[in-house]
Amino acid sequence: MGNFLDGKVVAVTGAGRGIGRAVALACAAEGAKVVVNDYGVSIEGGAPTSEIAEAAVKEIVAAGGEAVAVADDVSTMAGGQRIVDTAVERFGRLDGVVCVAGILRERMLFNMTEEEWDPVVATHLKGTFTVFRAASAVMRRQRSGTLIGFTSGNHQGSVAQANYASAKGGIISLVRSAALGLHKYGVTANCVAPVARTRMSANVPMELKEIGEPEDVAALVVYLLSERARAEKITGQVYTIAGPKIAVWAQPRELRAGYADGAWTPDKIADFLPGTVGTDPMPLLAQLEAMAQAAAAQQRPNA
Template identity: 80%
Template sequence: MGKFLAGKVVVVTGAGRGIGRAVALACAAEGASVVVNDYGVAVDGRAPSGEVAAAVVKEITASGGDAVAVVDDVSTMAGGEHIVSTAVNTYGRIDGAVCVAGILRERMLFNMAEEEWDPVIATHLKGTFTVFRAAAAAMRKQGSGSLVGFTSGNHQGSVSQANYSAAKGGIISLVRSAALGLHRYGVTANCVAPVARTRMSAGVPTELTEIGEPEDVAPLVVYLLSGRAHDITGQVYTVAGPKIAVWAQPRELRSAYACDGPWTPERIADFLPRSVGVDPMPMLAQLEEMRRAAAANGRPNA
C-alpha cells in the first residue's frame, strides 16, 4: 500500500469499470478509504446492476484496502447526497470526490431526440453537480477537500455527440465555478480530460493518435486529490498515455471598439473579418482533412 492518500476518504462515481475503476483502485492502493459508486448501467445508460461496484470493493479489500459500494444513480439529488453521506457516515469525513460516471447516446443533432439528450446531460453534468454539491457542503465545514470532474476533448465539439459535448463543456464551467467559490474554504476543483481505451471510447469515429489505458489516468487523479496539489485549482488536464497537458483558460483574443457612432451590421461586415477575425476550430480542420482524404480514396463524403 502506498501513502500518497493515507488517511483520506475518497468518493469515485462510475467506479465499476474503466477509468473510474482504475481511479478507485489507485486511490485505495495509495492509502485512501474509497466509496465505490456505480449504477452499473450499459454504455447507453440502460439495464442497471449493482454488481460491478461490489466487484471493485472486493478487489480493494482483497488487496488490504478499505472500501464500500454504493449503487445510487448520480443523476438524482438523493443519489448524490447518499453517495457523499455514505462516506461521512462510514469514515467520518470526505476528502475527495471524483466524478467519472457517464453514458453515451449518439445521434446527429438534427436527428437527436429529447430522450437522447436528457439522460446524457443528467448523468454527466447533473451527476457531477449532485455529488459536488453534497461534497462541497461537507468540505466547506472541514476547511479542506478536492473535487475532480471528468470532461473530454469533445468539449470542443463533436459531429454526432452534441449532448455529450454540451455536458462535458458544462462540467468544465462547473469545475471553474467550484474553484472560484470554494477557494477561500481550502477546497480545490479541477478537471481531467482523459484519452483512454474504454467502453465509451470504442465507438469514436475518428482515429485517436494519442491514447492510453485507464490506468494511465489514475496517477494524475491521485495527485490532484493529495496534499501535494493543494495550490492547484480551476485547471483542465488531458492524460493520453504518457502525455499530460494543461488546457488554456478562456480569454479574449482580439477586440475592437466602435469610435464614430454605434455598430451597424454593415460596419461589422466591413470591419470584423479584417480586424477582430476568427479563432479557427482545430476539429473542423481535421474533419475537412478527413473528407478530402475520403474523396481522394473514392469514398463518398458524409
C-alpha cells in the first residue's frame, strides 16, 4: 500500500473492468477509500449485473483497502447522485470522481439509428454530467476536490463512431467548463484520453501504433487526483497516455482571421477566405485519403 492518496475518498465509474478497474485498484493501493461503480453491462450496454462491481470491491478489500460497490446506471440523475451519496454516507467526504463508464455501438452515420445514438451519448456524456453534477455540489462545500472525465482521441472525429466521438468531444467541453466554473471553490477538473488494451480498444477499426496497459492510465489518474497535481494548479487539461508516452492536447484557439472592408457577401468571401483565412488541415482526413490512394494503386493493373 502506498500513500499518494492517503485519506482521500474517490468514486470511479465503470470500475468493474478494464481501465476503470485498474484506476479503482490503484487508488485503493495508494491509500484512498473507493466507491466502485459499475452497472455491469456488456460492451453494447446490455445485460447488467451487480457482480462486476462487487468483484472489484472484494479484490480491494482482500489487498487491505476499503471500498464499497454501487451498481447504478450513471446515465440517470438518480444513479449519479447515489454514487456521490454513498461516498459521503459511507466515508464522510468525497475528494475525487473518475468517470470511465462507457459503451460502444458502431455504425456509419447514414445508417445510425436513434437507439444506437442515444445510449452511447447517455452513458459517456450524460453519465459524466450526472456524477460531476452531484460531486461538484459536495466539493463546492468542501472547497476542494478533483473531477476527472475520460475522453478519446476519437474526439477529433470518427469514420464509424459518430455517437462515441460526439460524446467524447462533449466531455472535453464539460471538463473545461467545470474547471472554469469551480476554480474559485478550489475544485480542479481534467480529462484523460487513454490508449490501452481493453475490450473497447479491441473494437477500434484501425491499428493503434502506440498503446499501453490499463495500469499505465491508472498511474496518471492517481497523480491527477493527488495533492501534488493540485499544487501545480493542473486544471482544464486533456492528457493522453499510451504506454510510455504522455501528451497534452492544445487548447482551442483561433488560427487566422481576416476582416472585410464593408459588409461580407458570398462573392467577397469566395475571393477572400481560401487564400487569407484558409483551412486547418484535418490529420485523420489526410490519413483516409492516403489509404484510399494506396488501395487504388494496388487495384490498378501493372503498366
